Amino acid sequence: MSDVERGRTTRRSRPVRVAEAIKDWVVEKGLMPGDRLPGEAEMIAHFGMSKGTIREAMRLLQAQGLVVTKTGPGGGSFVGEVSTDRARALLANYFYFRNVSIDDIYQLRVALEPEVAAALAGKLDAEQLARLEAIMADYAHPAADAEEERAQHIASLRFHACLAEFSDNALLSFFIGFMARILTDLTVYKKLYSQPNEELWKRGRAYQLKLIAALRAGDAEAARGIMRDHMLMARRMMEDQEAVVMKRFIAE
Template sequence: MAENPPQDPGARSRRSRPLHVADAIKDWVVERGLQPGDRLPGEAELIDRFGMAKGTIREAMRLLQAQGLIETKTGPGGGSFVGEVTRERASALLGNYFYFRHVTIDDIYQVRIALEPLLAGSLAGRLSDAQLGELEAIMEAYAEPAADAEEERRQHVASLRFHARLSDFGGNALLGFFIGFMAQILTDLTVYKRLYTTPNHDLWEKGRQHQIDLIAALRSGDSARAKAVMRSHMEMARDLMEAQQAEVLKRFIAE
């Protein structure tokens, strides 16, 4: 059996140079306090500042552009500028990480049960009338029980939007991002796997009542009540999603 040729440590180093330069550029941007939209130095200045060849600088900039951290514009006034990674882009990149990993409904709800009651308790008494009104407006999408499976799915997606929007109101960007990310994963599961096949009036009524009770606790500033209601809501939602997933699997096997 032929031996594998020895790897060239220098080749590994050369391949990693653009990564190191990309990290150095990010550090420099942070140290300078640059904000999205601010212009970055031109290529010649970057070559001089970081002491790297033109090809290495260009590859580092391409890496940063692929990550959404810089934007390049052509024409008059063009150049490279600090970019802003949106929540949607960050969620898509993180979703790619989990694409080939087995993530179960229970995995998702372990995270939701841990985080969402915490968020709800922290927001009790802190939301404005406009914010509470926005949550109530979302609930209008499922003010009445669904008439068929398609409407059931639309209502569930709207209910998840309620939770994602609530996460936007928190002051903790990291907490809000992960709660919103979980809601997006469940939205995708609902749409792509078609988990909701028949309307369930009892579950609609209990789920909606949970959200009504949650808004009341948020409005009155009752943190303990907000936590308890959200936890109960999450536990019920987990049981529902697991049951729906099992039903879809059973039907698939039967077919």
């Protein structure tokens, strides 16, 4: 351990150090979400800390979502699992201070989503393809007004988040879903269309229909190209609407 690391460890409060030690212990024991943790008395004996320190450490872990406490018969402390929604909300709130732009988001979407599409070509079962088609049913017809057009855009983002969920790559799935949530919850348009843009609806839907066909046929190169063109078109649409990311926190 370096002098800097040793200094950081020394500066940490006892509850923080114990919370980190508990996390290390969970990893060493190979515990999974839902597994029971030792009782308070055992924790005190194992870590050699006071009751107050152990309780504060457990509260810190509960706040992180890593420990769940249940009362009543069969109650106690259990290994928790941070939900995807919570993780994305926390990450979005982190980026609140980083001035993320729409262009930043689409730079990643253009890079990542075509690769997910290519990787999934020929690997989706009938039920998964049906889920994608069911989402598309929410925008089967052109929007009647700007409000419906916005709702259809959000439904289209669900299509992309759902497709990412099918990926075996947990990181790709998480970050594509994260970007979809930012675009859903934090995007505003300075230049809304006074009338729905039917041509834009038609083109966007056509890309997704072609993508499903390529996925079903197992054509990875076609899926990659279709998704890339779709993302580039979406980026241009955002530029035309002068979309910006709002400065506010989002709920978990």
